[in-house]
Amino acid sequence: MRIAIQPDFPQLVDQLHSLVPGVEAFLLPKAEQSNEAIVADALLGTAVGGSELPALIERMEGLRWIHILGTGVDKFPLHLVQDKLVTCSRGATASPISEWVLAMLLAHEKQLPKRWITEPPETWHMADLGCLENKTLGIIGFGAIGQAIAKRALAFDMKVVAKVRSHRSSPTPGVELVAELNDLLSVADHVALALPSTPESEGLIGAQAMAAMKPGVHLVNVSRANLIDQEALREYLDNGQISRASLDVVEPEPLPAGHWIYQHPQVFLSPHISWSGPNMIERIVRPFFENVVAFSKGQTLQGIVDTAAGY
Structure with missing residues (x-):
């Protein structure tokens, strides 16, 4: 051979x-x-x-x-x-990618790195941090990566809903599978994209999908940048409908110097490294x-x- x-x-x-x-x-x-x-x-x-x-x-x-x-x-x-x-x-790469997703969820809920201090703060002991417990994670795409994310989210007592192409029994106990995108977007506190890039999925998360999301949602993308309309994302970050976007993929890669994504206070951006381990x-x-x-x-x-x- x-x-x-x-x-x-x-x-x-x-x-x-x-x-x-x-x-x-x-x-x-x-x-x-x-x-x-x-x-x-x-x-x-x-x-x-x-x-x-x-x-x-x-x-x-x-x-x-x-x-x-x-x-x-x-x-x-x-x-x-x-x-x-x-x-x-x-x-x-399912394990390192799923860990990256959970790190972003925790960073968002625990307000990191903003909550680290380097000088005496105004108050000790008090904060308004969130929890993953009882929050709903929506996973779009439920292959090896999506299932690895779900396994880890369930350990944090999250409710997990996953979007699949057609309704079927869930291979992961405790995960609800839905075939309609809006059934996921309307209830999810965090949305993770873990589906392949195909002509059908390109632009899946555009203005219409963002408007259907639960207000204050956290959007995480470890798939491909072309699944998200980046200009629509900017609008929905600015108006607060999306409270944070954690992006490991963007378009183009690398982003040119001065691009708005680098500067936006509600974006966590990494240079396509979620797979690393x-x-x-x-x-x-x-x-x-x-x-x-x-x-x-x-x-x-x-x-x-x-x-x-x-x-």
């Missing part, structure tokens, strides 16, 4: 050679280095794809399977590989290694992507 590798991670090729007898792994060449055909059974690519990847894919012969490192695959050129088996490292390269690569073994044995692979749906 020949495996073409896009990301140049240390020891990755050597690890693949030792994983399955007969595996031949090699790094993809630069697009301008050669016009020769690239013969490979499998391709390991990154979630962001890269400008050179489409040209390289078109030169590949014998390609049967593609694994994408990452959960979101919307930036990968899926239109070129819709006849191939495509998998991704779905769920590999200990041993993350190993976590992201592990599903690929497991799939290499399964592929070599003709077994079913994990993390299969619906290339038509885009996730």
Whole structure:
């Protein structure tokens, strides 16, 4: 089995050679280095794809399977590989992302970092802090990340409602699933976006959705920036309908200097790092290694992507 590798991670090729007898792994060449055909059974690519990847894919012969490192695959050129088996490292970053979401919920309710002091305050012992207990968390998208968020929120005695494409039984006891977006938006004190970016979800949280939200809602986005209308967000932050937005993703990335999101007092902004945690390269690569073994044995692979749906 020949495996073409896009990301140049240390020891990755050597690890693949030792994983399955007969595996031949090699790094993809630069697009301008050669016009020769690239013969490979499998391709390991990154979630962001890269400008050179489409040209390289078109030169590949014998390609049967593609694994994408990452959960979101919307930036990968899926239109070129819709006849191939495509998998991704779905769920590999669910734990750190869900912890980031809970950190934002707690920071909002406990008024951090504003409540840290560096000089004597006006009063000791008194504050008007909130609690997660008995608050409602609405999660839009209930895959591995959404379920990891729900598990942690339930431990804080929150009520959890999750929006799914069609009504079904909840895989997580204690979580109510709804199919209508407004059924979630009207009751949630905190709303977390954990759904894939597809043509159907682009602009999902626009002015109409924001107007339907519970007044004072806290909006958290760990998915993709294009799910939110950023200019509408500015309006609804200014009028208080949304009391805070915690954003790990924005458009464009990085934001240019002076952008309003940097300056807005009701925005918590981080530079697309919610996925980060200990041993993350190993976590992201592990599903690929497991799939290499399964592929070599003709077994079913994990993390299969619906290339038509885009996730």
